[in-house]
Amino acid sequence: MSAADSNTNYINHTKGIMSWLLTVDHKRIGLMYMIVVLSAFAAGGFFAVAIRLELFAPEMQIFPAAPTEGASWTYNKAFTLHGAIMVFLFIIPSIPAILGNFCLPIMLGTKDVAFPRLNLASWYIYMIGAAICLYAIFFGNSVDTGWTFYTPYSTSSSSSVTMMTFGVFVLGFSSILTGMNFVVTVHKMRAPGMGWFEMPLFVWGIYATALIQILATPVLAITLLLLIMETTFGIGIFDPANGGDPVLFQHFFWFYSHPAVYIMILPGMAVMSELIAVHSHRTIFGYKLIAYSSVAIAFLGFLVWGHHMFVSGQSEFISLLFSFITFLIGVPTAIKLFNWMTTMYLGQISWNTPMLYALCFMVTFTIGGLTGVFLGALGMDIPLHDTYFVVAHFHYVMMGGTVIAFLGGLHHWWPKIFGKMYSEFWGKIGFVFIFLGFNMTFFSQFILGQQGMPRRYADYAGFEKTQLFETYHQFSTVGSLILAVGFIIILIYLVHSLIAGKKAPANPWGGLSMEWATSSPPPAHNFLEDPVCKHGPYDYDKVRPEDI
Amino acid sequence: MSATTHDSHGHPRLAHHFFEMEQQHECAKLGMWLFLLTEILFFGGLFCFYFIWRIMDPELFVGASEMLNWKLGGLNTIVLIFSSFTVAMAIRSIQQNKRNACAIYLAITIACAFVFLVVKYFEYSAKIGHGTLPGTSFHDLHFLAEHPEVKNPHIFFSIYFCMTGLHGFHVICGIVYIAWLLYLTLKNRFDSEYYAPIEMGGLYWHLVDLIWIYLFPLLYLI
Numbered sequence: 001m002s003a004a005d006s007n008t009n010y011i012n013h014t015k016g017i018m019s020w021l022l023t024v025d026h027k028r029i030g031l032m033y034m035i036v037v038l039s040a041f042a043a044g045g046f047f048a049v050a051i052r053l054e055l056f057a058p059e060m061q062i063f064p065a066a067p068t069e070g071a072s073w074t075y076n077k078a079f080t081l082h083g084a085i086m087v088f089l090f091i092i093p094s095i096p097a098i099l100g101n102f103c104l105p106i107m108l109g110t111k112d113v114a115f116p117r118l119n120l121a122s123w124y125i126y127m128i129g130a131a132i133c134l135y136a137i138f139f140g141n142s143v144d145t146g147w148t149f150y151t152p153y154s155t156s157s158s159s160s161v162t163m164m165t166f167g168v169f170v171l172g173f174s175s176i177l178t179g180m181n182f183v184v185t186v187h188k189m190r191a192p193g194m195g196w197f198e199m200p201l202f203v204w205g206i207y208a209t210a211l212i213q214i215l216a217t218p219v220l221a222i223t224l225l226l227l228i229m230e231t232t233f234g235i236g237i238f239d240p241a242n243g244g245d246p247v248l249f250q251h252f253f254w255f256y257s258h259p260a261v262y263i264m265i266l267p268g269m270a271v272m273s274e275l276i277a278v279h280s281h282r283t284i285f286g287y288k289l290i291a292y293s294s295v296a297i298a299f300l301g302f303l304v305w306g307h308h309m310f311v312s313g314q315s316e317f318i319s320l321l322f323s324f325i326t327f328l329i330g331v332p333t334a335i336k337l338f339n340w341m342t343t344m345y346l347g348q349i350s351w352n353t354p355m356l357y358a359l360c361f362m363v364t365f366t367i368g369g370l371t372g373v374f375l376g377a378l379g380m381d382i383p384l385h386d387t388y389f390v391v392a393h394f395h396y397v398m399m400g401g402t403v404i405a406f407l408g409g410l411h412h413w414w415p416k417i418f419g420k421m422y423s424e425f426w427g428k429i430g431f432v433f434i435f436l437g438f439n440m441t442f443f444s445q446f447i448l449g450q451q452g453m454p455r456r457y458a459d460y461a462g463f464e465k466t467q468l469f470e471t472y473h474q475f476s477t478v479g480s481l482i483l484a485v486g487f488i489i490i491l492i493y494l495v496h497s498l499i500a501g502k503k504a505p506a507n508p509w510g511g512l513s514m515e516w517a518t519s520s521p522p523p524a525h526n527f528l529e530d531p532v533c534k535h536g537p538y539d540y541d542k543v544r545p546e547d548i
Numbered sequence: 549m550s551a552t553t554h555d556s557h558g559h560p561r562l563a564h565h566f567f568e569m570e571q572q573h574e575c576a577k578l579g580m581w582l583f584l585l586t587e588i589l590f591f592g593g594l595f596c597f598y599f600i601w602r603i604m605d606p607e608l609f610v611g612a613s614e615m616l617n618w619k620l621g622g623l624n625t626i627v628l629i630f631s632s633f634t635v636a637m638a639i640r641s642i643q644q645n646k647r648n649a650c651a652i653y654l655a656i657t658i659a660c661a662f663v664f665l666v667v668k669y670f671e672y673s674a675k676i677g678h679g680t681l682p683g684t685s686f687h688d689l690h691f692l693a694e695h696p697e698v699k700n701p702h703i704f705f706s707i708y709f710c711m712t713g714l715h716g717f718h719v720i721c722g723i724v725y726i727a728w729l730l731y732l733t734l735k736n737r738f739d740s741e742y743y744a745p746i747e748m749g750g751l752y753w754h755l756v757d758l759i760w761i762y763l764f765p766l767l768y769l770i
Contacts, residue, residue, distance in 0.1 A: 111565035114575040176586055184579045188571060218586040222593030226710070234684030235706035237597055242684060243700040248600065252593060525564075 009419065009521040024116035025524065029123055030102035031417070036127065037098060040089035045484065047082035052441075052480040054078070055473045058461035065459070075458035076144035077159070081137060083147030088168050089130055091402055092260065095267030096213075097126075097178055099409045100206045102417055104182060106515040106522060107200045109191025109531040114184040118177055126174040132167035136160040146456065148253060149224075151238040151246045155231050162231050169224045172217045175263070179213030182206055191514070194533035200513040201277075201290050201537075205270020208294035212259045212266070212301060220256035223249070247312055254305035262301040264398055265365075266294055268405030269336055272361055275408050276340045277538045278511040279355035280347030284538040286339040293332035300329050310381045319378055326376035333369055337362060352509065353427035357408030360435050364400025368393060371446065386456075389449025395442045407434065407490070414494065415504030419521040422497035426489065433486030440479025444472040510545035513537035517548045561742040569741055576744040584755050587718075591759055594711050598766060601703055611695040612704035613768060615680060615688075617671060621768040624667050625760065631660030632757040635726070635750045642743040647733055650746070654730040657753065661723045668716055675705070682706040711763055718756045725749055 010027045020028055054061050054075055063075040105113050113119050136143065140160030145153040154161045186207045190199065227249070229235045236242035238249040277284040284290065306314060306322035340362065349355065371393040374380045384390060415421055453460065453469050460469050507516040512535065518527050535543045559569050566572040602609050638653035679687040686702035695701065729749050732738065738746060 115579060116563075116565065118579075180579055180582045180586075183582060184575050187578055188575045189565075214582055214586055215589065218589035219593055222590050225714075226593065226597065229683070229706070229710060233682055233706070235682050235710065236684075236700060236703045237706065243703055245600075252596075 008523065009519065010524045011418075011521055013524045022120075024112070024120050026101050026105050026113050026116065026119060027417075027522065027526075029119050030098055030100075032123055033093060033097040033101060033126070036130065037090055037093050040085055040130065041094075044082055044085035044090055045487065047078050047085070049480060049484060050078050051075070051082060052477040054458055055460075056477045057474075058466050058470055059459050063458060073142075074144060076146075076456075077142045079456060080143050080146050084133070084143065084164070084168070086398075087147055087260075087264075088171050089133070091264045091398060092171075092175055093126065093178075094406050095271060095402065095409065096182070096206055096209055096263075097122075099271065099406070099413060100182060100209075100267065101178075103413060103515055104203055104206055105185060105189070106518065106526050107203055107513050107537075108185065108189055109194060109514045109527070109533060110185070110189040111525045111527075113181045114189055115181050119181055122174045122177040122181070125170060125177065129167050129169075129171035129174060132170060133164060136163035136167060140164075148257070149227060150253075151227070151230070151244070151249045152240060154227060155239040155241070162228050165224045165227055169221055169228075172221045172224075175213050176217045176221075179210035179217070182210040183214065186210075191531050191533045197288065197291070198533050198536050201273035201284065201287065201294075202270045202513075204291040205266050205273065205294050208298040209263055209266040209270070211295075212263050212298050215302070216256045216259035216263070219252065220260070223252040223256065226252070247309070247314065250309050250312055251305070254308045255302075258305040258308065259298075259301045261394075261397075262297055264402050266297060268361070268365075268402040269294065271405040271409035271412070272336075272340060272358055274511075274513070275354050275358035275405075275412055276343050278412070278509050279352055279358065280344045280349050281510060281540055282343055282347035282538075283540050284339070285342040285345075286335070287536075287538065289335050290339050293335045296332040297329060300325060300332070304329065304376075307376050307381075310378060311385050323376055323378050327373060330369065330373055337366060350509070352411075353422075353424060353431060354408045354412035354509070356428065356431045356435075357404050357411065360431070361401060361404045361408065364396055364404060364438065367443075368396030368398075368400050372397065384449060386454055387449035388445040388453045388455055391455050392442045392445035392449060395445070400438060400442070404434070404438075410494075412509065413515075414497070415508045416515055416520050416522070418498055418501075419504050419519075420497045420501030421504045421508065422501060423493050426493040430486055430489040430493065433482055433489060437479050437481075437483030437486050441476050441483055442479075444476040444479070448472045448476070507545055507548070512539060512543055512545060512548055516545070559741055561737075573744050576748055580748045580751050584751060587755055591711075591714070594707070594714065595762075598707050598711070601707065605699065605703075608698050608701065608704050609770070611698045612691075612701055612708075613770065615675075615691060616708070616768045617674075618768040620667050620671050621764050624664050625764045627660050627663050627667070628757045628760050631657045631664075632754050634660065635753045639743065639747050639750045642733070642738050642746055643740050645740045647736065647738070650738070651730055651733045654726055654733060654746075658723055658726050658730065661719050661726070664719055665716065665723075668712065680705055682709040708767055711767065715756070715759055715763060718759070722749075722753050722756050725752065 010025055020032065023029065023032075050062065054063055060075075063073060063078065066074075101113070101119070105111070137160075140163050141158060143157070143159045143161055143164040145157050145159070145161060149161065149165060154165075186199070186203060226235070226237050230238050230242070230244065234242045236244045238244045238246055240246055273284060273290055304322055304326045306318055307326045310319050310323075340358075371389070375384060375390060375393055411422070411427060448469060449455075451465055451468060451472075452463075453465075453472075460466055460473075463469060504520040506519050508520075509516075514527075514531055514533070514537075515522075517531065535548075562569055562572060566575070634653045634656045638650045638657065641647075641649035641653060675681070678690065680691065681687070681702075682705045683702055686705060688701075691701060726749055729746055732745070
């Protein structure tokens, strides 16, 4: 199967807006997700900048001290919307729905996912969920409970909690259906000759993610449904005023939302395996271990939800158990990191933009992961709980992990998706801004948290250490602005590449998995002839990239 | 436009991205089982709700379950088990290319589902008439006078209405889906090689039935 030079591809083979809105092509659906999910990212980023500007100095800066007539925007709403939008509308669908939709079927050598119409339905369900959330934000009274909707905040808040949770409930179905589609595709749609261990590791990571999406998201759905019942009818499950138990809500919520953390990070690790192997031009070290460790993380991820509740009043014995299992998660994670490092050793590393993001991931994610181990320790967690240390930790994991991997993956597959090369020079400039901005923003927050700055405070005047807090907050705010400039640079040169970029070759980086064997962008049915898997995705010792 | 290489599509219902009917059927089956798994987890939250309160407050359950009519619940159990049998027979009939028999069995299944809902309607309206409502709107004075020992009686009826309500919603979805299957069967869309939608409908209906088989004893009998 050679890369065919053809002017018709999946982007231009049919025209008109309806040919997109009614498409069942996984590649077009991936692009449709890209547009809406990245718009959500921009909205979430807007709130992030608003939060950072508020914290530039103690006392209230840009938000009113209390909700007043006409000025209903409060700091609580800003951080709630930042969290809810970033979690439910951006990170969860980011890598699986955009890159997974685009790459997974091509990597497996098939024409489409197992259920193409269901795939389109997932996109529409996402859009409906997003529309309900937007309605709650702009026409309702927004939401100010934090993205976790803890009772009794959520049952006593005057904001539009019911509408917002219903939107999130709908979004969950989109996630479940995408996960189902991917699991069936991986099981039943692999090209002839492709066994489980000839699949690219990206597919393994997305597969493990899909398992969590299927097993955890229904629990979120019932939790939110019961919360809606509690706020509407007062059924007495979560609200102590009606005889309910607020800690039960936390158990229900984190039973989904901790595995959801792995819905967010496993796809990032999936992208990493591709970036490291392809740009080091070397057979990946410990293929099976990386593959199994994804599944191990997915499994262990279900057993640690209680580490969010060390100070919520659960029993000490249970806390000990949760703490111990939390440490265990470090093992498969470290297996991945060491295998990536070993892959780079003696490899021929190309310092392309995607590889820079891969290196950044290894640094920032390690910091995020190790501080997670600190927080998983019972004694350490109690002073650090609800401080900026926790904020810094999960931003190092979510942003330093998932978002960095997403950016790496986006640069890695951009030539394949659009058939255009972006400017490598500007790619590196953008990376420098992201790397510096990210670390300035969030490393300072580790120190803030360790010094005792609580999270979710808009006004930090009157503390003993207010002056110290102010210094670090200002450092962090400046960092966040550098980060924002970095994203704008990336947006500009990527859009510019679509208009004036060089035409991309079929295999710009020298990859061996199947997506590099078809043209850039691929034809409507991915391959001109049905592919047969003849070699592993990382057999650099046996196959030359020119020969695939 | 790139040429598709499966020009030898056997069956008219084989979608473009599959190699053969068997692969398509296997995909549908695996997908459906995964969906049923999500349904079990979805109801699982409600079963948690039930068991946690049952352990914390057993008296509530003993007292309140007397308020439910086990005869009507039992009737509904028999109706649903029978409908599970008819939907299984519908699948068997289409596997043997007996389209008319399949259509009749599907129609009986829908009829049973309606019987279930009608019985449920009578149960619900009796409860609502007595003020035996979920949550804070509970005001059944008769119950409160008879069972002064029960704290928070509204919680049992919250559980009852949430569980049977969500189950009833699934019954309604089943009616819509099976009616669609009936329509397609009458239009000759299915045969012994292509009957995956009917089999999926059957699997779904069995699950709806199975959930009721747990709900009935948990709510009405113990």
